[in-house]
Amino acid sequence: MNEPVTVRLKVNGVQHEGRCEPRKLLVDFLREDLGLTGTHVGCEHGICGACTILFNGEAARSCIMLAVQAEGAELRTIEGLMENGKLHPLQEAFHEHHGLQCGFCTPGMLMTALDFLRVKPEPTEAEIREGISAVLCRCTGYQGIINAVKAAAPVMRGS
Amino acid sequence: MKPPKFDYHAPKTVDEALALLTRYDGEAKILAGGQSLMPLLNFRLSRPAALVDLNRIPTLAYIKEVDGSVRFGAMTRQRAIEFSPVVAKRLPLLTEATRWVGHLPIRTRGTIGGSIAHADPSAEYPAVLTALDGEVVARGPKGERVLKPRDFFQTYLTTNLAADEILTEVRLPATPAGAGFAFEEFSRRHGDFAIIGIAAVIVREGSRCTMARLATAGAGPIPVRLRAAEEILEREGLGDEAIARAAAKAQELVQPDGDIHASADYRRHLTGVLTGRAVKRALTKVAR
Numbered sequence: 001m002n003e004p005v006t007v008r009l010k011v012n013g014v015q016h017e018g019r020c021e022p023r024k025l026l027v028d029f030l031r032e033d034l035g036l037t038g039t040h041v042g043c044e045h046g047i048c049g050a051c052t053i054l055f056n057g058e059a060a061r062s063c064i065m066l067a068v069q070a071e072g073a074e075l076r077t078i079e080g081l082m083e084n085g086k087l088h089p090l091q092e093a094f095h096e097h098h099g100l101q102c103g104f105c106t107p108g109m110l111m112t113a114l115d116f117l118r119v120k121p122e123p124t125e126a127e128i129r130e131g132i133s134a135v136l137c138r139c140t141g142y143q144g145i146i147n148a149v150k151a152a153a154p155v156m157r158g159s
Numbered sequence: 160m161k162p163p164k165f166d167y168h169a170p171k172t173v174d175e176a177l178a179l180l181t182r183y184d185g186e187a188k189i190l191a192g193g194q195s196l197m198p199l200l201n202f203r204l205s206r207p208a209a210l211v212d213l214n215r216i217p218t219l220a221y222i223k224e225v226d227g228s229v230r231f232g233a234m235t236r237q238r239a240i241e242f243s244p245v246v247a248k249r250l251p252l253l254t255e256a257t258r259w260v261g262h263l264p265i266r267t268r269g270t271i272g273g274s275i276a277h278a279d280p281s282a283e284y285p286a287v288l289t290a291l292d293g294e295v296v297a298r299g300p301k302g303e304r305v306l307k308p309r310d311f312f313q314t315y316l317t318t319n320l321a322a323d324e325i326l327t328e329v330r331l332p333a334t335p336a337g338a339g340f341a342f343e344e345f346s347r348r349h350g351d352f353a354i355i356g357i358a359a360v361i362v363r364e365g366s367r368c369t370m371a372r373l374a375t376a377g378a379g380p381i382p383v384r385l386r387a388a389e390e391i392l393e394r395e396g397l398g399d400e401a402i403a404r405a406a407a408k409a410q411e412l413v414q415p416d417g418d419i420h421a422s423a424d425y426r427r428h429l430t431g432v433l434t435g436r437a438v439k440r441a442l443t444k445v446a447r
Contacts, residue, residue: 002164022167022210025201044160045198052264058238059264064197068167069214112264119242119263133349134262 009070011036012080022068027051029067030077038078038107042136049135052108053077059115059134078107081114089155090114090148099148101139109135113149121157125150162200166209172216173298176325179211181300185322187211191234191273194265219272219327224249228293231329233272241266249333252291252340252360256283259342262350275311276326278318281352281377283342285312289382290358290374293331299324312381335370337446338362343437344376345429347420353377354421355429357409359437361397363445368392371405373437378413378430385409388434397442406435 004019011034018033025044030036030053039062042050046064053062054076081088090110093099100106109132116131117123123131128149129142137145166183170176180187186208190196199205213219219234222243229249231240240246241257260266260274260283274284275295288295289308297304297320304324311319320326334340344356356376362369371389374382388409395401410431417423 002166021164023162023164025161044201046194046265049264055267058267060267061264064193064201065268069212116263130349131263134264
C-alpha cells in the first residue's frame with residue numbers, strides 16, 4: 001500500500017497524470033513530476049504560506065497535503081494567473097506597488113490574495129493585514145503588499 | 160523534511176475506515192484535514208505504519224440542526240463553518256472563534272473533528288466545545304459512544320478516543336436567541352495558537368445573568384470550564400464589580416504551564432484579563 005499510485009488532476013485547466021509514492025507532498029508533485037516550479041517550497045510545515053495554491057477554488061497549503069489527495073481535483077497555481085499574455089490585476093498591482101523584492105513568497109502571496117479578495121471583495125486595511133498574515137514575507141515589510149492588494153480589489157471587482 | 164513511508168488508505172465509508180483501524184491495531188493514524196498531522200509527518204515526529212484518510216468519506220461532512228443543537232460531521236471544514244448561515248444564527252460564538260483558527264488557507268482544509276480529536280489545548284474549537292458543554296460522538300467496532308468534553312479531553316494532545324475509534328460527529332447546543340457571546344484571544348501574531356483564549360456566552364434577563372458559560376484555550380493541558388467564575392456572574396449579575404470578581408476567580412481556577420511563548424504567571428494573568436474583556440464584549444451583544 002506504499003507502492004506508487006497514479007494521480008490524475010487538472011492544473012490551470014490542463015489535465016495531468018503522474019505516478020508517485022503516497023507520501024509525496026502535493027507541492028513536490030507539482031514541481032518535480034509536473035514541472036510546475038512556480039509554486040515554492042518554504043517551511044514545509046504549513047507556516048510560511050509560500051506553497052499556497054487554489055485547491056478546487058480555495059486557497060490551501062500544498063506542503064501539508066499529499067499528492068494522492070489531489071486525485072480528481074482542480075488546482076490553480078501561479079502559472080495560471082496570467083491570461084492571454086496579460087498580467088492578472090493582482091500581478092499588475094504587486095508590480096506597481098512594490099509588493100515584492102526577492103519574490104520567494106510571491107506565488108503564495110498572490111494565490112492567498114486571490115482567494116481573500118474573492119471572499120472579501122471590499123476589504124478594509126485591517127482585513128487585508130489579517131488576510132495576508134497567512135503568508136510570511138521577509139523582504140518588504142508588508143506595506144507594499146498591503147498597498148497592492150488594496151489597489152487590486154476595485155480592479156478585480158470590476159473585472 | 161518529507162514524510163516517512165506509510166501505507167495509505169482512503170476508505171469510502173466509516174465502516175471501512177474502522178476495519179482498517181482494527182487491522183493496523185494501533186499503528187495507523189487518522190488523516191482528517193491534515194493541518195496538524197501533516198507537519199508532524201514532515202518533521203517525522205509521527206511515523207505511523209498507515210494513514211487512514213477520511214477525506215473520501217462524503218457522509219462525514221455536514222451541518223444540521225437537530226432539536227435545539229447543531230450537529231457537525233467530523234470532516235466539516237472550518238471554512239464551511241466560518242461561512243455557514245446556520246452556524247452564524249445558532250452558534251455565533253463558533254463563527255467568531257473560527258476566525259481565530261490559523262488562517263483562511265488552513266481553514267480550507269482543517270476540520271472540526273480533526274481539531275477536537277487532536278486536542279491541542281491552545282486550539283479554539285476544544286474551548287468552544289467545553290464552554291457550550293457539547294458532545295462528541297465516537298464510533299468504534301462495538302458501536303457509538305457519546306462523550307462530554309470533561310470525559311473526552313485527558314491531557315495535552317490526548318483524548319479518551321480508543322485507537323480503533325473515529326470521532327464522527329460534534330454536537331453543540333444552539334445559543335439561546337438574544338444571548339451575548341465573545342471569543343477573546345491573545346497570540347503573538349494573528350493565526351498563531353492562542354497564548355490564552357476565552358470563550359464566553361452570557362444570557363441576561365433584566366439585570367440578572369441567567370446563564371454564563373466560560374472556558375479557556377491555552378490555560379493548561381486541557382480546556383478549562385470556569386464554572387466558579389460563571390457562578391459569580393449568575394449570582395451577582397453583570398455589573399463591573401461582579402465581572403471583576405469573576406475575572407479574578409477565573410485566574411485562580413487555571414493552572415497553566417509556562418513554555419517558550421509565555422510563562423505560567425503571564426498566562427494566569429491573561430486568563431483574568433481576557434475573561435473580563437470577553438464578558439464585557441459579550442454583554443454588548445445581548446439583545447435588550
